Amino acid sequence: MSEREVVITGTGLTTPVGKNSVENWQSLKTLKTGIANNRSDDLPEFLHYTGKVTRFDLPQDIPPKQQGQMKFLNRGATLGFCAAHEAVSSVKSFIGDIQPGRRALYVASGDHTKIGYDFMYPAIRDSVDSRWDNLDQRKLNESALNKVNPFFLLESLNNNLFSFLSAVIEFMGPNTSLASLSPCGGNALELAYRSIKLNNADVALAVGYGNWITEIPLYELEGLGILSKCRHGAASYRPFDRNRDGFIPGEGGAAIFLEAADSAEKRGADILGKLKGFGNCIEFSPSHKMGVSERVTKNNIASLLKETGTRIHDLSFIIPHGSGTRKGDSSELRSLTEIFSDENNDVPLCGLKPYTGHMGAASDITEIIFGMYAVKEKMVPATLNYEEAEKEFSHLRISGSPQVCNNDTFLSVSYGVGGQSSSVIVEVK
Incomplete structure (x- = not known):
C-alpha cells in the first residue's frame, strides 16, 4: 500500500501576541512582541518579564455534556483548547463525515500551571502555630475538606486536555498525550502526520500547549541558568545575538489540523501547506x-x-x-x-x-x-x-x-x- 501525502488545512493560535492565527501573524509582521513586565511582588525584577496571554475567547459551542468539565482545565490547557477549537472550526462540516475511529488526536503538554502547592495554603495556615513551626494533622484534614479545591489533582494532570478534547470533538482514532519540554510539540505533529501517511487515520489534530510563567517553574528555570537576566527589559530575548543571555518564558496554545492530500483536493479545501x-x-x-x-x-x-x-x-x-x-x-x-x-x-x-x-x-x-x-x-x-x-x-x-x-x-x-x-x-x- 502506497503512503499518502499529508496537508495542513487548519491552524489555531492563542499566544501573547494574539487570540487567533491571523492576529498572531499580524503581530509578527509588525514586529510586535507579547513579552512585557508582568510585575509580581513575590519575584525578583528580572523574572517579571514573561510572555503572558492577555486576551482569549472561550468557545461558546461546547456540548452541554462537556461544559461542566471545563472547570477541570487549568490555564495552559484552556489556551490549548482555544487553539484546537480554532483549528477545527473551519472544517467541522467535513469532519462529521469521518468516522470517529479514523480521527487521530495527539496533544503535547509542556505545561507547569499547577506546579506548586499554593492551593493548600489556606488549610496549612489554619493548621500551624504563629511561627509556622508545628503542623496539626487533624486541623489540616478538617480545614482541607472546606478550603481546598477537591479538583486540584485533576487540574494538574497533563493529559486533561487530551481527554477533554477527545470527548468534545470526538477524535477517537490513533492518539496519545505527550508530556515533556520541547520538542514534544513537534513530536505530536509528527505522530499525527504518520497516522494519516500510513493510512491509520483520515484526519488528525496536533495540539501543543504550555505555561512556564508561574513562580516555581520560573525559579526552576532560573536555577538551571537558562533564563535571561532581562537587562534590556522586554527586548532581552535575542537569539543568535552576541549579547544573548538566555530566554524569556511564555504561555500559549497552538494547533494544526491535518488530512490526506487527495481528500483535501477533492473537497476543494484551502490547503495551507504540505508536510514533506x-x-x-x-x-x-x-x-x-x-x-x-x-x-x-x-x-x-x-x-x-x-x-x-x-x-x-x-x-x-x-x-x-x-x-x-x-x-x-x-x-x-x-x-x-x-x-x-x-x-x-x-x-x-x-x-x-x-x-x-x-x-x-x-x-x-x-x-x-x-x-x-x-x-x-x-x-x-x-x-x-x-x-x-x-x-x-x-x-x-x-x-x-x-x-x-x-x-x-x-x-x-x-x-x-x-x-x-x-x-x-x-x-x-
Whole structure:
C-alpha cells in the first residue's frame, strides 16, 4: 500500500501576541512582541518579564455534556483548547463525515500551571502555630475538606486536555498525550502526520500547549541558568545575538489540523501547506546535559534533507530552535555551519520565540504556523532584537529584519533538554 501525502488545512493560535492565527501573524509582521513586565511582588525584577496571554475567547459551542468539565482545565490547557477549537472550526462540516475511529488526536503538554502547592495554603495556615513551626494533622484534614479545591489533582494532570478534547470533538482514532519540554510539540505533529501517511487515520489534530510563567517553574528555570537576566527589559530575548543571555518564558496554545492530500483536493479545501517529512535524532552526552550536541542537530537536519530530496537552496529560510542561551545557540549555529559547508550559506535563519516567549510544546507548532504564513506572503520573518552575531557566525545570514523570499519550502527545528532534535520541512504553494 502506497503512503499518502499529508496537508495542513487548519491552524489555531492563542499566544501573547494574539487570540487567533491571523492576529498572531499580524503581530509578527509588525514586529510586535507579547513579552512585557508582568510585575509580581513575590519575584525578583528580572523574572517579571514573561510572555503572558492577555486576551482569549472561550468557545461558546461546547456540548452541554462537556461544559461542566471545563472547570477541570487549568490555564495552559484552556489556551490549548482555544487553539484546537480554532483549528477545527473551519472544517467541522467535513469532519462529521469521518468516522470517529479514523480521527487521530495527539496533544503535547509542556505545561507547569499547577506546579506548586499554593492551593493548600489556606488549610496549612489554619493548621500551624504563629511561627509556622508545628503542623496539626487533624486541623489540616478538617480545614482541607472546606478550603481546598477537591479538583486540584485533576487540574494538574497533563493529559486533561487530551481527554477533554477527545470527548468534545470526538477524535477517537490513533492518539496519545505527550508530556515533556520541547520538542514534544513537534513530536505530536509528527505522530499525527504518520497516522494519516500510513493510512491509520483520515484526519488528525496536533495540539501543543504550555505555561512556564508561574513562580516555581520560573525559579526552576532560573536555577538551571537558562533564563535571561532581562537587562534590556522586554527586548532581552535575542537569539543568535552576541549579547544573548538566555530566554524569556511564555504561555500559549497552538494547533494544526491535518488530512490526506487527495481528500483535501477533492473537497476543494484551502490547503495551507504540505508536510514533506520529519527528522529526529537523539543522543545523550554528559557535556550537553542541558541541550543538544552539534552532531545530533546536524544528523537530524541532514537525514531530513536526504529523505525528502530537498536541497538546502530549496529552502526559503530555516527557523532554528533559537533558545537564546549562550551554549545552545552556539551549538545550533555550528551545526548549521556544517550543513552549509558544501553550499553557499545564503539561506536566511530566523529565531521566532522573542515574539511570544518560549512556550514549550506550543512554540514548536506556533513556529510552523508562522513559517507557513511567511512563505505565503514571500517574506522571511525578522529575528526580534537581533543586532550582531559573534565573529564565528558572522558568515551566516541571520535575519535581523524582514526580507523577501522566493522559494516555497522552509525548515523548522526544535530541540530540548535530554539531547533530542526534531525537524520538519513544510511546502507552501
